[in-house]
Amino acid sequence: MSVGESRGDAPGSGSARPDALRGDVPPQQDVPPQEAPPTEVLVVLPTFNERLNLEKVVAGVRQLGHDVLIVDDASPDKTGELADSLAAADPGIRVLHRPRKLGLGSAYEDAFKIGLAGGSALFVEMDADGSHLPGNLDAIVAAARHSGGLAIGSRYIRGGEVVGWPFYRYLLSWAANVYCRLLLWLPTHDCTSGYRCYTRDLLTHIQLDEVVSQGYSFQIEMVYRARRLGYQVVETPIRFEDRVAGASKVSQGEVRRALLTVLRLSLRRWTRRK
Ligand SMILES: Nc1nc2c(ncn2[C@@H]2O[C@H](COP(=O)(O)OP(=O)(O)OP(=O)(O)O)[C@@H](O)[C@H]2O)c(=O)[nH]1
Ligand SMILES: [Mg+2]
Secondary structure (H helix, E strand, O other): OOOHHHHOOOOOOOOOOHHHHHHOOOOOOOOOOOOOOOOOOOOOOOOOOOOOHHHHHHHHHHHHHOEHHHEOOOOOOHHHHHHHHHHHHOOOEEEOOOOOOOHHHHHHHHHHHHHHHHHEEEEOOOOOOOOEEEEHHHHHHHHHHHHHHHHEOOOOOOEEEEEEOOOHHHHHHHHHHHHHHHHHOOOOOOOOOOEEEEHHHHHHHHHHHHOOOOOHHHHHHHHHHHHHHOOEEEEEOOOEOOOOOOOOOOOHHHHHOOOOOOHHHHHHHHHHOO
C-alpha cells in the first residue's frame, strides 16, 4: 500500500478540522494499544537499519520515564524484530511497522497521529542512531512546554556542538540551513535538526495531512508551518555526535528532494498560496 493510499484511507484525512486527527490511524498501522495511561511525553524513534544502535537509544529514553514509539520501515537488517522484542519486555515501548521505506517525514506524521489519538501531550523527534543524546532531552522538553510551540535541539547556537562529522557533512548541514533561512525567511539557526519537541496544541493545529514533505525536508517544513501559525519556535543547545554504527540514509536523492521541496514552499510563499 502506498503512502498516498494509506493517508487517503484515514478517516477524516484532508479535513481542516484539528479534531479530525483524533482516531486518525490508518487501518494497516496496527500498533498495540497502550496498556497504561500515556506518559506526558512520547518519544518517536524512526528506524531504518538501526539494529546496532536502537537498544541503547531506547534504554536511554526509558530511563527518563518517557513512552517510546518506534516506527520501522521493514528494515532489511531486522531492526523491526529487535523493536518487537524490546516492546514485548516493556509496556512503555510500542512499534509501528510500515511495509517499506516510506520516508522520515511520513514516519513522524504517522507516529504523531497515533500519539494524538492516544492522548500524549508532548511529542519528541529523536534519531535512533545515537547522534541525539538522552542527556539533552529534558531541556528540549522543558523548552517546548515553556514555549507552547516547538523546541529545537540546536547544534548551531552558543553551547551547541557537532562531534565527529567530516568537513563536507558539516558544510552540507550549514548550507542547508542558510538556504532555508534565506528562502523561507526563518530566523531559526538549526532548521534541519531532527531532535525536537512539539506541543500537542501545535500538532493539533498544524494540519499534518497538508504537510507536503515526506522525507528530510519535513523538519524544515514543520518549522515554517509552526511559525506561520504564530507558534513560538525556540532553540536549546545540544551536543550532536556522529553515529558510530550503521550508515546514514541521507542520499544525494534525499538532498535534492529536500532542496526542491523548500523551493516549492518558498514559491508558494511568494505567490501567497498555502
Ligand atoms: N522509519 C523510517 N526511518 C528512517 C527513514 N530514513 C531515515 N530514518 C531514520 O531516521 C533517523 C535519521 O536518519 P539518519 O540516516 O541518521 O540521517 P540524519 O541523522 O539526518 O543524518 P546523518 O547525520 O547522516 O546521520 C535514523 O534513526 C534513521 O534510521 C525512513 O524512510 N523511514
Ligand atoms: Mg543520523
